[in-house]
Amino acid sequence: MKVREVLSQGRGALITAKIDDASLEAEVLLRYALGLKRVQLYLQLDRELSFKESENFWQLIRLRLNNEPTAYITGHREFYGLDFDVDGNVLIPRPESELLVETALGLALEYPMHTIADVGTGSGALAISLAVTLPRVKIYATDISSSALGVAQSNCQKHGVLNRIRLLQGDLLEPLPEPVNLIVANLPYVREEALSQVNTRYFEPHLALDGGPDGLEAIRRLGTQVGAKLRLGGGLLLEIGLDQGEAVMVFFRHLFPSAEIKLIPDGCGIDRVMSLLLPPAILLTESGVSNAVMLS
């Protein structure tokens, strides 16, 4: 059978199983089975596949039909134009999280930026995208999961930024050795009861998705640690879930009454990121907690 026929049959099998982006997914899996780049695949559409090549491809399609994400099958996912290694220890980086990187880069143009912390780094996608684009900035990347940090470390090596990203294991901001200018965080924010609707839930780490009863458990705990780990005039960028914007704004306004807080929508108009900028002065919250600890 020819490459084009096998590709079409694979696509048909994924469409029948109602898998999104069936055409792209079938192509990625066929390229992976044959070890070809995109352009090479399209130059070989009329080549006959060997029995073994065909078997390899159908084995991958079977894994996909069993709902295993393509990124875990191939071990790769592109994020912000970079190729990241991924496995079952880390969340597959999502395209919507690129908004965090873009917003952080925008702030880096406006404000002095010496240190950034990526909290819950997973594969390291956010920290590494920032490190590659901001070569003078020192970056800390934390995660509670040592196996996730192992994946982040190999991605740092792959992109040549291991000497500029310090990987730290621990709870949220606790392992940071100093306050930073900017905190970016894509923490678990899926509501417990909605976890069953995440179609990759059997494969992606629970720890990366589960945000507790209202999805905001990790975000609220982070909020209570921010005051001690963010410099005066510093910023916090948080990825949030659908319909969480208002609750997250109310929570952070209460903690940091003088901060400039806003929601940033993605290209579809959905609020994806909460941005908080601390004023360049020490302020106390109602609970008496300082929201900034030292001069930048």
Ligand SMILES: C[S@@+](CC[C@H](N)C(=O)[O-])C[C@H]1O[C@@H](n2cnc3c(N)ncnc32)[C@H](O)[C@@H]1O
């Ligand atoms: C939604 S994933 C985000 C991964 C990556 N930043 C990305 O955007 O693709 C959340 C990450 O937070 C980590 N995490 C969960 N609870 C944590 C905690 N208490 N402290 C630090 N990291 C935590 C998980 O292990 C996971 O890697």
